[in-house]
Amino acid sequence: xxxxxxxxxxxxxxxxxxxxxxxxxxxxxxxxxxxxxxxxxxxxxxxxxxxxxxxxxxxxxxxxxxxxxxxxxxxxxxxxxxxxxxxxxxxxxxxxxxxxxxxxxxxxxxxxxxxxxxxxxxxxxxxxxxxxxxxxxxxxxxxxxxxxxxxxxxxxxxxxxxxxxxxxxxxxxxxxxxxxxxxxxxxxxxxxxxxxxxxxxxxxxxxxxxxxxxxxxxxxxxxxxxxxxxxxxxxxxxxxxxxxxxxxxxxxxxxxxxxxxxxxxxxxxxxxxxxxxxxxxxxxxxxxxxxxxxxxxxxxxxxxxxxxxxxxxxxxxxxxxxxxxxxxxxxxxxxxxxxxxxx
Amino acid sequence: xxxxxxxxxxxxxxxxxxxxxxxxxxxxxxxxxxxxxxxxxxxxxxxxxxxxxxxxxxxxxxxxxxxxxxxxxxxxxxxxxxxxxxxxxxxxxxxxxxxxxxxxxxxxxxxxxxxxxxxxxxxxxxxxxxxxxxxxxxxxxxxxxxxxxxxxxxxxxxxxxxxxxxxxxxxxxxxxxxxxxxxxxxxxxxxxxxxxxxxxxxxxxxxxxxxxxxxxxxxxxxxxxxxxxxxxxxxxxxxxxxxxxxxxxxxxxxxxxxxxxxxxxxxxxxxxxxxxxxxxxxxxxxxxxxxxxxxxxxxxxxxxxxxxxxxxxxxxxxxxxxxxxxxxxxxxxxxxxxxxxxxxxxxxxxxxxxxxxxxxxxxxxxxxxxxxxxxxxxxxxxxxxxxxxxxxxxxxxxxxxxxxxxxxxxxxxxxxxxxxxxxxxxxxxxxxxxxxxxxxxxxxxxxxxxxxxxxxxxxxxxxxxxxxxxxxxxxxxxxxxxxxxxxxxxxxxxxxxxxxxxxxxxxxxxxxxxxxxxxxxxx
Numbered sequence: 001x002x003x004x005x006x007x008x009x010x011x012x013x014x015x016x017x018x019x020x021x022x023x024x025x026x027x028x029x030x031x032x033x034x035x036x037x038x039x040x041x042x043x044x045x046x047x048x049x050x051x052x053x054x055x056x057x058x059x060x061x062x063x064x065x066x067x068x069x070x071x072x073x074x075x076x077x078x079x080x081x082x083x084x085x086x087x088x089x090x091x092x093x094x095x096x097x098x099x100x101x102x103x104x105x106x107x108x109x110x111x112x113x114x115x116x117x118x119x120x121x122x123x124x125x126x127x128x129x130x131x132x133x134x135x136x137x138x139x140x141x142x143x144x145x146x147x148x149x150x151x152x153x154x155x156x157x158x159x160x161x162x163x164x165x166x167x168x169x170x171x172x173x174x175x176x177x178x179x180x181x182x183x184x185x186x187x188x189x190x191x192x193x194x195x196x197x198x199x200x201x202x203x204x205x206x207x208x209x210x211x212x213x214x215x216x217x218x219x220x221x222x223x224x225x226x227x228x229x230x231x232x233x234x235x236x237x238x239x240x241x242x243x244x245x246x247x248x249x250x251x252x253x254x255x256x257x258x259x260x261x262x263x264x265x266x267x268x269x270x271x272x273x274x275x276x277x278x279x280x281x282x283x284x285x286x287x288x289x290x291x292x293x294x295x296x297x298x299x300x301x302x303x304x305x306x307x308x309x310x311x312x313x314x315x316x317x318x319x320x321x322x323x324x325x326x327x328x329x330x331x332x333x334x335x336x337x338x339x340x341x342x343x
Numbered sequence: 344x345x346x347x348x349x350x351x352x353x354x355x356x357x358x359x360x361x362x363x364x365x366x367x368x369x370x371x372x373x374x375x376x377x378x379x380x381x382x383x384x385x386x387x388x389x390x391x392x393x394x395x396x397x398x399x400x401x402x403x404x405x406x407x408x409x410x411x412x413x414x415x416x417x418x419x420x421x422x423x424x425x426x427x428x429x430x431x432x433x434x435x436x437x438x439x440x441x442x443x444x445x446x447x448x449x450x451x452x453x454x455x456x457x458x459x460x461x462x463x464x465x466x467x468x469x470x471x472x473x474x475x476x477x478x479x480x481x482x483x484x485x486x487x488x489x490x491x492x493x494x495x496x497x498x499x500x501x502x503x504x505x506x507x508x509x510x511x512x513x514x515x516x517x518x519x520x521x522x523x524x525x526x527x528x529x530x531x532x533x534x535x536x537x538x539x540x541x542x543x544x545x546x547x548x549x550x551x552x553x554x555x556x557x558x559x560x561x562x563x564x565x566x567x568x569x570x571x572x573x574x575x576x577x578x579x580x581x582x583x584x585x586x587x588x589x590x591x592x593x594x595x596x597x598x599x600x601x602x603x604x605x606x607x608x609x610x611x612x613x614x615x616x617x618x619x620x621x622x623x624x625x626x627x628x629x630x631x632x633x634x635x636x637x638x639x640x641x642x643x644x645x646x647x648x649x650x651x652x653x654x655x656x657x658x659x660x661x662x663x664x665x666x667x668x669x670x671x672x673x674x675x676x677x678x679x680x681x682x683x684x685x686x687x688x689x690x691x692x693x694x695x696x697x698x699x700x701x702x703x704x705x706x707x708x709x710x711x712x713x714x715x716x717x718x719x720x721x722x723x724x725x726x727x728x729x730x731x732x733x734x735x736x737x738x739x740x741x742x743x744x745x746x747x748x749x750x751x752x753x754x755x756x757x758x759x760x761x762x763x764x765x766x767x768x769x770x771x772x773x774x775x776x777x778x779x780x781x782x783x784x785x786x787x788x789x790x791x792x793x794x795x796x797x798x799x800x801x802x803x804x805x806x807x808x809x810x811x812x813x814x815x816x817x818x819x820x821x822x823x824x825x826x827x828x829x830x831x832x833x834x835x836x837x838x839x840x841x842x843x844x845x846x847x848x849x850x851x852x853x854x855x856x857x858x859x860x861x862x863x864x865x866x
Contacts, residue, residue: 040820046835047828051664066820068737069827074718074816081725085733087820173558173571209558209567212836213459220463220478235836239657242465294835341399343571 038064039273042079043092044072045260049294050092053286061280063273072098072175079107084267089274092132092262095179096122099129099261100325108263115275118282119299121316122259124325129263132281133296136310136318137180137256138245140233141225142218151225151246155254156188158227159199168205169214169226172342176211176229176258182333183256186326190336197340207342212236218243229258234295234308247310250318257319260296357702358780361693364686365705371748372712375723376590379715382583395584400568404588407551407565410485414550415543417490422497422542424635429498430505433624434632441856442640443498444801448852449647450809451492452555453829453845455479457650458488459559460838467653468646485562489553491643493546496753499798500542501535503757506794507764508534510621537763540603541756547596548713548752551589555811555830565589569716586719593714597707648849654842664828669847672808672824674739675746680804683747684796687754692784695762706755713752717812720749724817742817749813750806754799761795762788804855808848825851 043050047069054065070078072093079086079102091107093099102108108128115130116123122131139151139158152158158168171177184193206223208214211232217223219241233245248254262281264274280286287298291305297315298305305312337343386395422443429439446454461467462478469475479488508531516526554570557563565585572582625632690709694702712720724745728736735741765788773783789796809826818824825848832841 046831046837047823048832048835048837048840068818068820069823069831070815077722078725078816081722082729082736085729085736087737173567206561208561210834212834213456213559215836216459217463217478219465220459220475221465222463222478232836239838338399 038066039089039270039277040066040068040087041090041092041277042068042070042075042088043090043262044070044075044094044098045092049290052289052293053281056285057277057280061273061276063276065277076101076105076107079265080105086265086267088265089268089270090262090277091265092260094260095175095327096131096259096261096324097175097179097182097327097330099263100328101330102263103128103325104328107265107267109266109268109271111264111278112275115278115282118279120301122257122261122299122324124323129261130278130282131259131261131299133260133287133290133294134299134315134319135176135258135260135296136230136247136315137176137254137258138228138230138233138247139225139254140215140218140228140243141246142221142242143244144242145221145224148244148246153249154252155227155248156192156196156252158254159196159203162203164203164225166204166206167224168200168203169208169217169223169228170200170205171208171211171214171228172337173207173209174211177227178330178333178337179258179327180227180253180256181337182327182329183320183322184253185329185333185336186322187253187320194336194340197336197342201340201342215241215243227254230309231295234306237308238295247318250314251320253320255318255320257324259324357693357697357699360781361689361697362701362705364689365693365702365708368686368690368712368748368751369705369708371744372708372715374727375715375720376711378723378726379583379586379590379719382580383587386580386584390581391584395581395588400565400585403563403565403568404592406482406563407589408592409482410489410557410562410564411547411550413482413486414489414493415546417486418494418497418546419501419539419543421490421494421639422501425494425639426498426501426505428632428636429502430620431623432632433622434629434636438633438636438640442636442643443502444495444856445640445849445853446492446643447495447802447805448808448849448856449492449644450811450826450829450848451489451549451553452559452811453651453833453848454492454643454647455488455556455559456833457647460650461646467650471649480561482562485557485560488560489550489556492556493549494643496545496549496756496802497542499802500538500545500756500760503794503798504535504538504760504764505531506620507761508620510619536603538756538760540600541759544596544600544710545753545756548593548710551593551714552716566716570718582719586716589716590711590714593710597710597714601703601707644849648846651842651845651849654838655846657839664823665825665843665847668823668825668828668844669851671822672826672848672851675742675810675814675824676804676807678743679746679750679807680800682743683751683803684754684758684799686747687751687758687799688792688796691755691758691762692788695759696767706759709755710752712748713750715749717749717810718816721745721813721816737817737819739819739822742813742819745817746807746810746813747803750803750810753802753806757795757798757802758792759795761792765791801855805852808851 050067054067057063058065068075072095075091076098079088079091091102103126111127111130116127119131122134141151152161181193184196208217211228214226214228215232215236218226230245233243236243262278264271268274282300284300284302287300288303290296291298291303295306295309297309301312303312309315310318334343425439425443428434429436429443458479462476464475466475512530513526516530521529552566554566558567566589569582569585569589572585690705694706724741725736728741769787770783773787774780778786811826811830814824814827825844828844829841829848832844
């Protein structure tokens, strides 16, 4: 009896539509309910990188952490749109350039010394963010087609190898490449950087928008060498791809360290928990996890590294010394890349 | 005076309920537009000359137009034979429906990456076929790959229209002495005009807005420039200008499409019920038709699934958190699809049944929401939410509203094609029998619109499930979807983790397609 009533009710088309509308409103309502307070983290880093560390932190401390993923610049733009109403406590970026931009925009608060003392290097003098991992720029190559002894010791010599005409891959639209060019402008000056770009352009390099398809292109024989980051090569090697990484000489701009790090926002309502979170990320456990799973270099001592990576002391000293926040001058680099016509 | 008024045909009064949703939608779409203009006005004239009017930008614009044109052509080339086979031949409709809709479950960027991993020496396809397959790249690569994943938009629109064509029309043409091809092209093709233009517009807008696929295939377009400005350069003013120029381009296309469908009257005028379309036995051509459908399915669905499966075998196999991402996708895509179709129905009905400058403009406005690059749209929504309703900021509700405004136009095409073919007379007859306007619509017209409604629901659901740009910027903290996971893992070169999420997404899309087929069969 009841069932047939229900069926009859459903048969009436007007009622059916009303029911559907009620359903949608309920579903939306369920989605709109507020969150419990805890920590809110904005990060430009990937989920696989962030989530395991966050879950462990939640389990050990009982502090709930909400994570918002995006790209560095997107989140920085969102933070600026949000202003003082931002719910974010921590900004965790992929590049020191974005952190520098956040410092310049007055978004980050100074950190306690207990925190900034932990990393062995790369801490900015004003202590508004801490480094969490580093990645090194390298030259990926095909061991089947290139002899390692033929590879240059400085990236500045790369354009003088005409044999690789049309066989070099690079990623002008990708942030790591742009950071590398910014570093070259800081170290070698505007004129030499422009000359380097022009000479490279003469070799007709193939441009990619991101690194994985470029390494894929080395496998497929489209190119022989490619300017990239060390972990992309290491991850493809782990998958059994025929590629290898060549490190330029210590101190060469081709060995630039890409520093990832995080800071606490001035608008944070929970700076103590935020500091505890950063401290946790600098702990042995998380640093070891990142080295194992993601093949990035730690910034604290005592982490065991995969044989596919450089030893810790070498890796830390590989990069040229510089003000890593200077990488925030992306605008100048983009202008140069546009003028030379590679972007 | 009074005599003249009596002679003029009585003008149907528009029920007030119809324009109301259109006004809401227009407000939701024009507000972000105002934001874009506000941003664009901050530009210095020197910057404008240097960047916006540069020869490089002109080249990018040209590239984009070439890509849009090629992709529309390619999509129809692939979809038209398939839609014909589906409606008019004795091939099993399940096969053609699956091949025609399943690629929608595969995000273009995943498809493009799969092709890169599958081709060339040492690729997945070489392991299967024994010989390396040439790698797609540049203009032709981007056109072919985009067409392979966008042709379902053309297919679904074409099929809805082909099914609504009354076979007696073609028979009349035959009885008047036309051969089969002439009869088809004179009587059936004109009926497909709304479907061709709506489907073409959808494909073109996707191609114009795509940045991920063209990026992977190394073809530079206008949208990749916009993406670069938002993601890498911290420059929102320049990006706003680029977005406005792209919107200008789409405006031109919308105007062109409006001219195509203006004044069309395709509804049956005869009495009696419409028959189902006639199915032609293919005879010996059957195998060629099978080959075409299967080949297309293998290229568009087989390759990505094979590559994802291959990655999955290399990895650890289990993936925690996949249920969470699946729930996230459902919580976004389901309400978005329902809301979008609910809004699209009155707007389409208004513009088809009460054609006027205002109603046509309302339908056109919907396409603007689609034409605004999603990244620009998302930032604009953040801006507005924070200034007008901060409580809504970073809620699923806001993301759903933004997504349904953005994807609304995908529901318009099939609905409009179905409405053009639902005779207004039936509704008028119901009214004359004493039903009010609403119940006449719900009892008589709505059941006729069912294929269009379902197609609209399915299209918006799948688009929302694949969405990346809106979800990344507007999602509440802690919220994730399958699409966000696939993209994140793949750009970190962690393919063994991306694979299960990608496969789950394709499974979800297949389930949506399955529901669609079941409901259609139950009719």
